[in-house]
Amino acid sequence: MDSQLFRKYFSGKCNEEECKEVEKYISSHPSIVDQFLEAGWGRSTEEISTEVSTKLKNNLYRSIAQESEVIQQKAINHFSFLKIAAAIALLIAFGAGLFYVYNYRNQVNEQWVRIDNQGSKIKSVSMPDNSIIWLNANSSISYSNLYNTTKRELKLSGEAFFQVTKNHQKPFIVHSGNISTTALGTSFNISAYEKDQIVRVVLVTGKVAVDLKKSFNNEKRVILTPGKMIEFENKNAKWTSSMINTNSVTLWRNNKLVFVNELLPDALRKLARHYHVNIRFNEEELSHLYFDGTFESTEEKERVLKTVLSIYGLTYKTTPNGYEILKNKK
Template identity: 30%
Template sequence: MKVEPHIIRRYLDGTGKKDDKEKIISWFSGSQTVTELRQGYKNYWNEMTDSLEVEGYNEEKILGRIYHQIKIEESKFPEKPAQRKYTQRVITIFTKVAALLFIPLTIFILLNKDHLVSTDSDVAWSEIYAPMGTRAKFSLPDGSTGYLNAGSSIRVPNVFKGKSREIALTGEAYFDVISNPHKPFVVSGKNIRVVALGTSFNVEAYPEDQINKVTLVKGKVEVFGEKNNKSKSLGLLSPGEMCVFNSTQSSSEFVRVDASKIISWKDGKLVFINEPFPEVVKKLNRRYSVNIVIEDERLNNYSYLATFEDETLEETFNLLKLSAPIEIREHEREKKPDGSYGEKKIEFYFKN
């Protein structure tokens, strides 16, 4: 299905017709090649350049604006059960687009009344989600800002009531917190909690990982380990320190790190500091929205020291093969019953 640039223009301007959103989603869903997507983007860019007041063709800006607008509409009202599958399909489509283009998409989100979802209580909340292959930049009600890494989400009240500013995190996020000595800023993950007053720090707390990490850039934070509904203080972090908490063993250690490298993901960089091969694969899966499977355990003995920024997935693979005997087999995406496509499966074998 072909969508003319003027349809996307009027949709983003708020002057579109009732079925414009469905047409745009169908276009994304039906575009199966990078060539199709890039050409569609470029046609739209040529129409929009004057109103955007920027120079140069920018795929991230186009995809980010469309994604943002759709998510605003989806979050205005609580979802009914029948709508959840539709919303998930939207997320899947945009994840696929970012993955096909191999761009670490950044979505810019400002929390306001258009994002709020009502609950049964008198407090409305917002949930911001960065699908695999994307990043999301956000601004919170108190003026604090931050970034969400791929496959991460935060849940935020529209107003910080009570004695603290509570944020629920799934995945990895960087926070630049506005100082308020009378109202601590609290970030809670599945197994870890961070309490700050005014500071900049990074929290890595993916629910599937037993290792949680908190890195302090500036200021001071206190880190708590959570297990069996019990909270235990792990200590205070100083700038340039990382707290590594093993939730399975309930053990922790504080180590000195280069904080600028730890948080470089928010600027589109992928930094490996002598990381084991399984950790490298995990980060590649999140960044490029693919399903890489290690088929030979011998590869787990390798570690990497490298920095990737603008490389495509293919270029990244070529660089990895310079440091380890890797043979790569790629499979085509499988089409799902709802018409969307699953993640691309890629197998890593030991090359003899």
């Protein structure tokens, strides 16, 4: 039989008539086993399809059954039986080998791309699937060069707004700190700076699932609907959800400096990132205080700092490296 037809059969490219022809040949020619062992099938780079693999194994098993009947009627032919069994083992090993090589090749070729926004201006990134990501200041994303081949997955450090292209076969997954957010086609905001006490996810349109890497309150997944925000406290490993005005959360894309019910330490860190200065403070003393407010991103830093601190009667002093927050004066 034509070897080209065999190759088509093993790669699942035969039509119905060709498949029947090959299968008939295999059933009536046990010597095909010798060809398997001698023709160097292991050097093939084409994967045997699941359907063909199953058919071939069934044919080989039938050959064993037929051989067994002959054994009962005639002298035992150990060599023939072993050849067929060896072919089955070879087929199974061949499929496993292809699977290993495919995955190993992907691992070797996989590289991670990192995009940083170290400036004070907003950076927009167009992904290979046409999704768009807006990166806030001092934020970064990382994704594999295999992105959008079998999945859409990336890592976020900082804050970003995502406008995701719909693809139900390839969920869009963002890993940020202790949570991962999964979307199919939607828009949402994530704030997950490394040193902040709280990670926030706000859904603007569509629906997302937020998975928590650490189990708490007997819940590991939260489904968000538009206008809902989930906050994860890194220190206490707990979360809260609430409704929110999504416009206020995403104003930073319009060069606004926005604070939405933020812990004062996180608010001060945001100021430090925005103005590229060092702000020293006692985390424990301020961890119970919250701040809300909106400023122009170009507003003078000391004026903004005074406004934030004045609400709680706090002051600051200038240091060689930036500013130090002082306790309340009694």
